[in-house]
Amino acid sequence: MRISGLAARLVLSPTVLVTVVCFYGCAVWTAYISFTKSSFIPNYTFNGLAQYERLFATPRWGVAYTNMFIFGVLLVVGALAVGLLLAIMIDRNVRGEGFFRTVMLYPLSMSFIVTGLAWQWVLSPSIGVQHFVRDLGFPNFTFDWIAQQDRAIYTLVFAGVWHQAGLIMAIMLAGLRGVDRDIWRATKVEGIPTWRVYLGIVLPMLRPLVVTCVVLLSVAVVKSYDLVVAMTGGGPGFASDLPGKFVVDFSFERANIGQASAAAVVMLGSVFAALAPYFYVELRKRGQ
Template sequence: MSIVSLRPHRVAQLVLVPTILLTAIGVYGSMLWTLQISFTSSGLLPTGKFIGLEQYFKLFEQDRWHVSYRNMFVLGGIYMFTCLAFGLLLAIAMDQGVRAKNVLQTIFLYPIALSFIVTGLAWRWVLNPTTGLEYFVQGLGFSGFKFNLLNNPELAIFTLVIAAVWHGSGLMMAIIFAGLQSVDSELWRASRVDGIPKFTMYRRVVLPMLLPVFLTCIVLLAMGVVKSYDLVVAMTGGGPGYSTDLPAKFVVDHLFDRANIGRASAAAVLMLLTVIALLVLSSVATRLRKRSQSDQGAKPEQGNKS
């Protein structure tokens, strides 16, 4: 049988086989290998000495891991909420036809074109007390002005939030704005006829319709927080001390600098479980949303029959 005589969908399946195999081996195979290494005493090189959950127990004994994992939720919570809120306000402004709409879109979408390394370095310069905002304001005569967040262990994590929000809010604006553009224009015509205020329309009608869009945004932001590494390296290097450390940096440091593959693999497995938990929560929320919509659609039909 020649490949010419095969049906088109069979040819497509044969073409996809190498990609599927590479994905299975490269992605899922790497996950299984990492899981297996986390149960060994591997140091500089992987070994086959099985030690059970010892790497996980030692991992949770490290204060640095607790700090990095807590920072992930602190950074993630503030970053996700602020990005969604700011992106929503920008999207509504665009949807209402604000002046210089195209210019504002370009300004707020510009940070997306930059890597987190560039973003981190730029904000590190802005927040540097000797060359950045503090130095500039003090040069204007306000000698008592202080904005030295980078050297404060308790506040340094918020510098990452500032840079991350500046980088990510434009993408949220674009996604939410696309969702707003998909809303049927007849709804707005009907609201104008009925005299419904725009604020009420957004709060009661439009935004509930965009719940799947918001769930997509939350998943994208959450996964970005879990794998955050380059922004930390560029801005703070995890310091002062390890006050701005995040799990991804913890893994890379133990993998290369500390030559502890087993401990790094255990941390990577916990990061993977965090991502899986986020995906499961997103899937459950989507199903509950669809179920509630179907229940609401069934009630009017039952009322009509009665």
């Protein structure tokens, strides 16, 4: 017993070490840098909140930060809804289930770079949907969201949902298949309509799976850098910028690690602030 405990600790220790040093260590270092005068190269002179003051006075950060919430909420809700609907459709024993499952899961096998590029082409006014429909004989048809500053962020949501919905479908489908048949029989005997069974009984049973999906989607939101780069490049202007791209741009191209660190810390803080209450509630429920 004691020896096996020791072995387990030994085996785990490299992982723990890597986690502590690379994740927590670097996070602490980044936070520290954000309170210093660092710009081109780390400079450990303490500078109070100056980096944060400048960050929040930067219009581009305002746009990127707001976009994270627009993109985040819409992607999580959108992908969950679409994924769930697809899962339910397949769960109703449609013909060719294997085919649909593969087709719908396929986008996930593509990288965000490919997804972004493909959607850029689809949405580009000069070669994509708009061009196609106009050629069909509707010369006034306009769909140029990707070229409009106040709409571009929603095109990222389209692409994101398209990419992620398959994964949500797969997870939810697994959950739906795990639902006891007796429950379905009982509801049928009682004459409850199918949609109410899903909404009132089955979904609440799948709550842990929904939590898993929300976590996976949130991670996708926070790390969504490649999708923006490939699809809109943060444009038009910087209208579809996201914090991830902001941080990378500032730390590498603009050689300002002070600003990049401050932005990264705000990002981390916001994610904590957004997810902590949710997990608190979820975990407490499970504890009961």
